[in-house]
Amino acid sequence: MYLRCFTFDSPKEWIKxxxxxxxxxxxxxxxxxxxxxxxxxxxxxxxKLxxxxxxSEEPLAVQEQLLQRDHILVQLKIHL
Structure with a gap:
């Protein structure tokens, strides 16, 4: 159920x-x-997350990964 809620918007990205x-x-x-x-x-x-x-101090890759994490968690809360 958790994985289904995570992948609701993008089912092909389930492995990530x-x-x-x-x-x-x-x-x-x-x-x-x-x-x-x-x-x-x-x-x-x-x-707690x-x-x-x-x-501007963090590398761009770190910024992108943490922003993506926040987006994923927001989407999960919406689908749960």
């Missing part, structure tokens, strides 16, 4: 989005264990 689907699954609350799988394994909540604010 697989790590994000796995991350989202691991930080999501699971009623069967009463916590996220991340917390079950590490004993703490996962670190904050929105990227571009600056």
């Amino acid at each position: 989005l697989l790590p994000w689907a796995e991350y989202w699954y691991n930080i999501a609350y699971h009623t069967s264990i009463g916590m996220s799988p991340f917390k079950a394994v590490y004993g703490r909540d996962p670190p 904050i929105r990227y604010a571009p600056t």
